[in-house]
Amino acid sequence: MSGSEAAAAAASKGGVQYSKIAEIKGPLVIVDDVENAAFDELVEVETRDGEKRLGKVLEVGNGKAIVQVFEGTTGLSVSGTNAKFVGKVMEMPVSREVLGRVFDGLGRPKDGLPDPIADRFIDINGEPMNPEQREYPKDFIQTGVSVIDGMITLVRGQKLPIFSGSGMSHNLLAAQIARQAAVVGTDDEFAVVFAAIGVQYSEAEYFKRSLEESGALKRSVLFLNLADDPAIERIITPRVALTVAEYLAFDLGMHVLVILTDMTNYAEALREISAAREEVPGRKGYPGYLYTDLSTIYERAGKLVGKKGSVTQVPILSMPSDDITHPIPDLTGYITEGQIVLGRDLFRQGVYPPVNILMSLSRLMKDGIGEGSTREDHGEISNQNYDAYSRAQEVRALAGIVGKAGLTEIDLKYMGVGDIFEKEFLSQSIDENRNVEETLSILWKVVSQLPKNELTKVKDKYMDQYYQGTD
Amino acid sequence: MTASGPVAQLEQTIDKIIRQTEEEILSGMESAAGQSSQALDDAIPALEQEYEKIIADGRKEADKISRQIVGSADLEVRNRQLLALEDAVDGVFVRALEEVAAADRNGADYAALMRSLLAEAVSVLGSSDVVVHASAQDRDAVQGILSSDYAGAELAPEPLGCMGGVRIQSKDGAMTFDNTLDARIERLKPLIRKGIASKFGAGN
Numbered sequence: 171m172s173g174s175e176a177a178a179a180a181a182s183k184g185g186v187q188y189s190k191i192a193e194i195k196g197p198l199v200i201v202d203d204v205e206n207a208a209f210d211e212l213v214e215v216e217t218r219d220g221e222k223r224l225g226k227v228l229e230v231g232n233g234k235a236i237v238q239v240f241e242g243t244t245g246l247s248v249s250g251t252n253a254k255f256v257g258k259v260m261e262m263p264v265s266r267e268v269l270g271r272v273f274d275g276l277g278r279p280k281d282g283l284p285d286p287i288a289d290r291f292i293d294i295n296g297e298p299m300n301p302e303q304r305e306y307p308k309d310f311i312q313t314g315v316s317v318i319d320g321m322i323t324l325v326r327g328q329k330l331p332i333f334s335g336s337g338m339s340h341n342l343l344a345a346q347i348a349r350q351a352a353v354v355g356t357d358d359e360f361a362v363v364f365a366a367i368g369v370q371y372s373e374a375e376y377f378k379r380s381l382e383e384s385g386a387l388k389r390s391v392l393f394l395n396l397a398d399d400p401a402i403e404r405i406i407t408p409r410v411a412l413t414v415a416e417y418l419a420f421d422l423g424m425h426v427l428v429i430l431t432d433m434t435n436y437a438e439a440l441r442e443i444s445a446a447r448e449e450v451p452g453r454k455g456y457p458g459y460l461y462t463d464l465s466t467i468y469e470r471a472g473k474l475v476g477k478k479g480s481v482t483q484v485p486i487l488s489m490p491s492d493d494i495t496h497p498i499p500d501l502t503g504y505i506t507e508g509q510i511v512l513g514r515d516l517f518r519q520g521v522y523p524p525v526n527i528l529m530s531l532s533r534l535m536k537d538g539i540g541e542g543s544t545r546e547d548h549g550e551i552s553n554q555n556y557d558a559y560s561r562a563q564e565v566r567a568l569a570g571i572v573g574k575a576g577l578t579e580i581d582l583k584y585m586g587v588g589d590i591f592e593k594e595f596l597s598q599s600i601d602e603n604r605n606v607e608e609t610l611s612i613l614w615k616v617v618s619q620l621p622k623n624e625l626t627k628v629k630d631k632y633m634d635q636y637y638q639g640t641d
Numbered sequence: 642m643t644a645s646g647p648v649a650q651l652e653q654t655i656d657k658i659i660r661q662t663e664e665e666i667l668s669g670m671e672s673a674a675g676q677s678s679q680a681l682d683d684a685i686p687a688l689e690q691e692y693e694k695i696i697a698d699g700r701k702e703a704d705k706i707s708r709q710i711v712g713s714a715d716l717e718v719r720n721r722q723l724l725a726l727e728d729a730v731d732g733v734f735v736r737a738l739e740e741v742a743a744a745d746r747n748g749a750d751y752a753a754l755m756r757s758l759l760a761e762a763v764s765v766l767g768s769s770d771v772v773v774h775a776s777a778q779d780r781d782a783v784q785g786i787l788s789s790d791y792a793g794a795e796l797a798p799e800p801l802g803c804m805g806g807v808r809i810q811s812k813d814g815a816m817t818f819d820n821t822l823d824a825r826i827e828r829l830k831p832l833i834r835k836g837i838a839s840k841f842g843a844g845n
Binding site: 185186187188189190202203205252263267270283284285287288289291382383384385386387388603 | 701711712713727766767816817818834
């Protein structure tokens, strides 16, 4: 039997519908007298009015099945509700046609077009990547955002989260990255999978319009779960998005950038289910398995030996009360390969993007920059700027105590470096796409405010070539 | 001293002042011309730089607009293709369903099909102690199969609105399995769509 015949045989069988609903609790429906249900099995819950909602089996045993209903249980009653166990896990239909399409949080078309003609139907939970088959990420992705490309460089196959706070400009940054991101120096195809999780309608419209108007929609796939969509749907949104990303990357050989915003809403949904299941709560009420659960999402990034494509992840999370020790950023930081932290102070000063580089880091940057990738002086000039900006912050703190008059001449120069760093390097308009050469040139301009003898992290040969100061 | 003496002296002084002023003006003009020329020379590289920046920005903007136009045009074309394909697939589907509905129900093949659909449904529920629902056209055939093969099963009094096949339900009404042709086609629809689309040369 061929693959498609087997799929047809499995699909034709369907499943049994049960009408004994024991209890409805929060997002969960407990079905009685169930035989042969499987963990994670897809369930169609049919209301008295014939409306169908999707769910999945969370637990089975003692003739009962606990079903998590993605679209919420509002309007369901114990009598008159039927649960049909479909006999398969939730699958996403995928093909090249998904590019340029807009889907809802469960992967259903939201753009008025028909369901894509599927090339394959893939289990949304994905298959774990064989660690032995993973290839170390080392190829540069240009985002066109100076602070990221210059100092927190993203590489193909990396997972690099953005830690933001409520009301900050992370969504603008996410949309800018989605519009501008590109792989340079290769003809390989590039795609963006954008999953908006629990965002406001206006934000979702902004993402969509922004990609449409820049012409980037044709290489993008959008999944939009809105704030007024059922919270439980948010559990599925990142998974369908990653399923599509893996297909584009490993079946079609594309380099795929996945942007997931906002993962805090995902974790909130997870907490809601955990509370409904009466599980023992962990820190701040999140389930004890939050780390494991987040890793099932974040670990779906990477490159595989012998496969052309890659999946790169930029999950965005807003830290409640800007608290970086909150369980969500804390556990995310354990799994991912660095972080981009947005700073409230910079945001208040009107700096965009307000990236606090002193708290940010890309652990894989060193392998994605330098000769052959970006430019030979990239690493050194980045370190020099990091050093100079860090000193500028110290001098600013000192000036706050002793006043500017108490500073030495070199201290004042460092203060100037801090200002020019924020005004010319960090600040960028939302439609300004800087290439890596432009970015490095600004980095040199910033440190060229200092005398040559202060630049201890760059080689003389680079100094001769790129230093723009008069000293 | 004649009366013309002071006049001549005054004229001389005036001439001198005029000459001096003239010289000052000329020297000022020369220096201004020199400064202007110098300023112009100095401005040329900055102007050239500015000119190049404007040209580069213009190219970037043109490139952006071109990508935008081409991108949305590509998408528009693709979306129209998708809609046209969907219309064609739907057309084939409707036609196929009409043919299925009008299929000959008196042959041995159809009886075998009903028998196998019933057997499959009973095996999924795990019991033959069931109520069987069938369409008005299939009721006689189903009744025949039930009498011969499934003693515990009974045929529901109300006919089922479907093209063919059976829907069975446990006698307490707790479990139902839908094995009608309509339900099977619905379950297989994504795969059938793919098959039809490939006939039109679409899909991977």
